[in-house]
Amino acid sequence: MKFLEKRQLDSAPGRVAQAAATTPAATTRDRGNAAEDQALAHLQAAGLQLVVRNYRTPGRGGGEIDLVMRARDGTLVFVEVRSRSSQAFGGAGASISATKQQRIVFAARQYLMRLPSPPPCRFDVVLVQGASVSWLQAAFDAQ
Numbered sequence: 001m002k003f004l005e006k007r008q009l010d011s012a013p014g015r016v017a018q019a020a021a022t023t024p025a026a027t028t029r030d031r032g033n034a035a036e037d038q039a040l041a042h043l044q045a046a047g048l049q050l051v052v053r054n055y056r057t058p059g060r061g062g063g064e065i066d067l068v069m070r071a072r073d074g075t076l077v078f079v080e081v082r083s084r085s086s087q088a089f090g091g092a093g094a095s096i097s098a099t100k101q102q103r104i105v106f107a108a109r110q111y112l113m114r115l116p117s118p119p120p121c122r123f124d125v126v127l128v129q130g131a132s133v134s135w136l137q138a139a140f141d142a143q
Contacts, residue, residue: 035083036066039126042133043079047072057110063103067126068111076121078108080139083128096125096139105142 040050048069055065067079082096104123112118125139 031083032081035128036081038128038133039079039081039135040067042126042135043067043069043077046135048077051076052111055107055111057107062110063105063107065104065107065111074119076112076119077124078104078111078121079124079126080104081126081128101140108142 036053040053044050048071050067051070052068053066055068057063065078066081067077069077069079071077080096080100101123108121108123112121122138123140123142125136127134127136
């Protein structure tokens with residue numbers, strides 16, 4: 001942070017405005033974390049247990065899984081959390097493209113390879129729109 005402060009002091013006025021324009025990215029991340037917190041609370045209230053949060057595949061070009069949960073029956077549940085402030089452009093659900101699904105499946109396979117005996121698993125989606133939380137179980141398959 002000190003480096004950023006020093007740079008802003010030394011910069012021309014136009015540069016300070018440009019540095020300030022990067023602030024919303026942190027706000028977006030904060031909103032995403034808040035949505036993940038809401039989703040996690042919703043799933044835990046439904047009886048699922050958290051295994052891993054924000055699992056990332058090693059290396060570049062992989063994927064990330066927002067939440068890995070375990071259902072009461074032992075099923076490993078890979079959860080994608082999507083948040084949107086409005087229904088515009090299809091809302092949160094419409095933002096999960098086929099490419100995004102492929103990345104989640106890739107990350108899930110990487111995660112499962114670490115286990116001695118992979119349990120049954122499924123891919124769920126939790127949609128957060130304002131205070132509303134919708135849980136779509138078995139939202140897509142590993143193809």
